[in-house]
Amino acid sequence: MLSQPTFVPVGTQATVKSLSPEELEAIGVEIFFCNTYHLYLRPGDKEVRKLGGLHQFTRWNGQLITDSGGFQVFSLAKDHNGAGNLVKITEDGVEFRSHLDGSLHFFTPEKSLQIQHNLAANYLIAFDECTPYPATKKYAQKALDRTHRWALRSLAEHKKLNEKLNQDLKLYGVIQGSYYRDLRQQSAEFICSQDFDGIAIGGVSVGEPKDKMREAVSYCLPTALKANKPIHLLGVGEIDDLFDFFGQGITSMDCTLPTRMARGGQFLHRTGDINLDLKNNFKNQIMNAKYKMDQTTLDPNCHCPTCQKYDKAYIHHLFKTQELLGYRLMTIHNIAFMINTTQQIRDALKNDTFNQLKKSWLGRI
Known part of the structure; x- marks a missing residue:
């Protein structure tokens, strides 16, 4: 049975761009769209x-x-x-x-x-x-x-x-x-x-x-x-x-948002500042010069394989040099972010705490 609710990544050509089935499974993907x-x-x-x-x-x-x-x-x-x-x-x-x-x-x-x-x-x-x-x-x-x-x-x-x-x-x-x-x-x-x-x-x-x-x-x-x-x-x-x-x-x-964003160097993250997050729609650009020496992860609360091992400085370098690994690492993170956010929503709906969760993210119910 498919979990409900579920976010579905898009794999247009029978592949979620740059990721293997094993990598998708590791970050909690249950289904994708062909x-x-x-x-x-x-x-x-x-x-x-x-x-x-x-x-x-x-x-x-x-x-x-x-x-x-x-x-x-x-x-x-x-x-x-x-x-x-x-x-x-x-x-x-x-x-x-x-x-x-x-x-x-x-x-x-x-x-x-x-x-x-x-x-x-x-x-x-x-x-x-x-x-x-x-x-x-x-x-x-x-x-x-x-x-x-x-x-x-x-x-x-x-x-x-x-x-x-x-x-x-x-x-x-x-x-x-x-x-x-x-x-x-x-x-x-x-x-x-x-x-x-x-x-x-x-x-x-x-x-x-x-x-x-x-x-x-x-x-x-x-x-x-x-x-x-x-x-x-x-x-x-x-x-x-x-x-x-x-x-x-x-x-x-x-x-297609998480994969499309990854191709352009955008990553999903949550700062905790609701106004800032909403202004940026939870997005940021890794090629920004401020990340050249930044040794923090893409999102401090994310436990995806990318955030467990790599920092912004390295991923910034990969995108600046157009190395394919950067695209892969960013895609893993962005999809994991969507999957994990959906899991939070799923748990909150089950535990009757959805309104509190939504307000903590969006500042509204």
Whole structure:
């Protein structure tokens, strides 16, 4: 069983960038997110199936989740010469060109589920249309209606494949509706009424202001909670998000934040000064000159392998010289920070001390 709540690191290409499965396990990672679109293109879902599925392919003993591929189809599938977006949406599915070589492909709900069943992660996502921000209400309604029809087709294909392949994979339906209250509520009611194993909230963190993102989630969360199923928030996961959404009943979130930050030399830490932490969003930059001779760890309260052994001065040097070890050490720390913060939240929810914990971090309940 997956712990609840859980932060889910992103391993787009079936790897959390630069880290081995053993390193992920050592810092408490239970599950990570793989990308269907990318793995379909390279190495190919059929190839992964022949190699034993994602677990055997990656040698990962924990759990895995794959998305539907829809988000990347709409956001990445552009002409490989940069000539613009070449995505064609029909009732049947989406025609797109690979961002790698411009080759033409067609995803349907059925195709997405066939790919995901070949990859064989523990948790799958129904094929949906991720509405861009901003979107007119007319377009958002049209996309939502199509997403609901695709959800039913995804569910039917999933059940068929589970039986045919003797699998017991779990499927999440996706709530959409852009930032319109009535559409979000309509979508929540529809998705929650279907026989999905879990509920995913999608179409957020796609370029909208954070207050709009929070509003969109608030419109559909009450209905989702009534379904008494796991709820995954797609693509969200800053520190304040962990407290705000896990505290409201979201059971899992995925985000590229810790690995993306690590690539740029940013590390997560908590100074204890709430105003300073909030101002910096719990982030700092290791390449700052003040760390050149700093022999303290990235975070004094972190017990990850990086903080147990290395100081800021050495990691500063690694980033200044563009050594890959710096990136690895920073990635270990940032993911461990998210995992450990989630563990604190999990314990506080269990012990009925969540409000005190949240206030000590964010200065508010």
